[in-house]
Amino acid sequence: MAIKLLIIIRMANKYVNFITDEHLLFCIENLHKAYLRAKNNITKKNFYSNKVDTIKLTFDSKFNDINEENLIQSEILRQIDKSINNSIGTFHEQILGGIEGFEVGNLSGFDVKADDDTLFADIKNKHNTMNSSSSEALFQKLARYADDYKKAKCYWVQILAKNSFNELWKGEINGKEYSHSRVYKISGDQFYALLSGEQDALLQLYKALPVAINDYLNSIEHNHTIIENSAIDEIKLQTVTSNKSILDQITFDNYNYYLGFDKL
Template sequence: MTWDLSFITEEDFTKHVQDTIEKYGDKLKSFDVQRFNKNIIDPVKLIFDKTVYQADWKETISNEIFRQRDKSNNNDIGYFHQRIFQYIDKCHVPDNGTEGGWDVIYKNPEGIILPDGSCVHTVYVEMKNKHNTMNSSAAGKTFIKMQNQLLKDDDCACFLVEAIAKKSQNIKWETTVDGQRVGHKLIRRVSIDKFYELVTGQEDAFFKLCMVLPTVIQKVVDNNGNNLVPHDTVYDELRLAASNVEDKDMIMEIAIFMLGFSTYNGFSKLAKQ
């Protein structure tokens, strides 16, 4: 693979992908029945899902395991989007909770030109994975934080950078604070491609990063061998647990019901068999 990213080295990018995968931590561990049912599965939902989506039990259980793993993965991907800027020139990623709690700080002594022609020398960034992850209260608090930063530093702008924005944009951010619609030209809502363009000077920088990402992730996974490949045993354990069920067509259904209903009337008798 020819390395086509001038704003980050292949070595640094590979290390960052490796660090992001390591953040998955416990989510890479294999699932057995005990872990699968840690928060008690809803058997009725699983049976509806399996039947309505015309899936088999292996697929249904695999999907549920994926859902459980996926619930906490957004923070790990947030780490990827934020921490990569530590490798990009003129960007700084503060430790969590320090330096005002900003996710990224971009300083350019030559000046940073905004779409309306304004010129500042520092951009303070609050980064979000997706455009709809803040409720109105959180949005209001973030806007006030940015207002306060402008009061302390009149040579800066503040960006709300969204990895998954509604569209590519770098616009004045308008939101509601205490029931009033507010906005400021130096407080901006920016899609991540536009932020990459600003800090690298390359219009398609984020596109190029995305184009090499699958290959680098695969390389990191391959280099780690089976250490990153979970070996889930839930399906086999459930079949074994219900192997004494007389109606062989109901083996998996009974096993799923027992995950949530083993102490309920009727089901408790099956549990004792």
């Protein structure tokens, strides 16, 4: 009876078979809010927070034949994209944590775990986001979970991986040999399949997203008063009184304490 009920529930889903429509829309909503926060957060102060490489921007402008305003807008979008990449990882955590029998870590040291402590996972959106030191620290963390929970399999999940795989994670990291009988590395498609029991789970999600996103956007009120990326407007306002070019203004704001730069 339980199996028949599960089949009926899955058939009733509009988007994917392995999580409810409500949960998928909830995850999309959270990601949409992250996009809005990222776009609304690029004030001049935040744009300058990591120091702008105006020498590189000068080359970009000349070699790629881009005017200064468009160049700065592109740099702002790059900063937004960097912020959003982190939120995409959170999106996958929330999706996977919504599968029956699993939960999200919520800053507990793992990203997703099984309710019965038989699985722990650390999720990275891309395969190349870690250096050797962070790889070593991650292996050690997963090995500790495996040692503390004797029935647990522990996974380094690479959502966007070079291949499809599910294998023991072993090898040399920082000159040391690492291996554990229950520490694995796994690609995103295989991990989605493992948790959901659906071999094409990640494909289901990919195909459902355009429809689900449209449904979500059609269900909300659009606030047209939102001001996005105020940095460029703030900088342009300064140039009115300083008579500097946009790039010179950014250079002055960031490096006026360098020798001679206060005379720009």
